[in-house]
Amino acid sequence: MPKTLFISDLDGTLLGKNAELSAKSAELLNIAYKNGVFFAVATARTAATVDGIMKDARPTVPSITQNGVSVYDIRKKEYVSTQVIEKATAKTVGEKLAEAGASPFIYTNSDGLKTYYTEIKNTMMREFIDERIKKYNKKFTQIGSTDEIDEEITYFAVMDDEKTVFDAVEKIKNITGINYTYYKDIYETDGWYLEIFADTASKKHGVDFLREKYGFDAVVGFGDNLNDLPLFEACDIKIAVGNAHEKVKAAADKIIGKNTEDSVARYIIENMEK
DSSP: OOOEEEEEOIIIIIOOGGGOOOHHHHHHHHHHHHTTOEEEEBOSSOHHHHHHHTTTSOOSSOEEEGGGTEEEETTTTEEEEEOOOOHHHHHHHHHHHHHTTOOOEEEEOBTBOEEEESOOOSHHHHHHHHHHHHHHOOOEEEOSOGGGOOSOEEEEEEEEOHHHHHHHHHHHTTOTTEEEEEEEOSSOSSOEEEEEEETTOSHHHHHHHHHHHHTOSEEEEEEOSGGGHHHHHTOSEEEEOTTSOHHHHHHOSEEOOOGGGTHHHHHHHHHSOO
8 A cells, every 4th residue: 555644734724723733633643643644744833833732642754844944853853854044145035024124033943943033023923922932932032133143044934914024025035045935824813924944945845855755655735824835736635624725725636624623633534544
């Protein structure tokens, strides 16, 4: 039988209310694991956050974090691979975001994952910091500019209103050496995300890496938002949850129930090899 990987986005897809893995989904995933199912997640979240969210049903396969910047083994708590932004390119990105009035979170993981920022501009950013400090004990360091960061930068994340994000996209879209994605936040009425990373990083690249490294014959992917379209590009079977963006549904081979109905875990149980 083909060696199949099931891989799912987190927010709006596998996770239910309050961006949490429900007890039912955790129960079903653990049943799947006992039956030999290979499962990973592919998310914009960092490894530290994924570790906390998935503590009751840790994926059996190293997972894609920060939209493909890293592949992280949650069980062993180690990075399998990481893509970095070239130093001069990162400097240009920082300058262009500043021109657009955007204040990003800036990530490095040369010596463990670190997060920097220059200014907290809005409640979305403040709530992001407060939640991650409270739930995951993450540390955030304020700096004056990207010039103060000596480590290799892996990721920029802008959280702001639609205009600021769109202005920032216009500033950075022609910079060579980067990839980016932007989309509306499913939790905030007026919030938008812009995420910038090396052009060697994407959910697609991450899936391709997992397929080759671990010898998967087929990949089944689950998603809901626009940053899941690259994930779909690398999957043999593409599945959208019922609450997914219309473009994601249009790209899917199948549409299942909503994220609040444990639909991903139920699908895996129903379709795993007995």
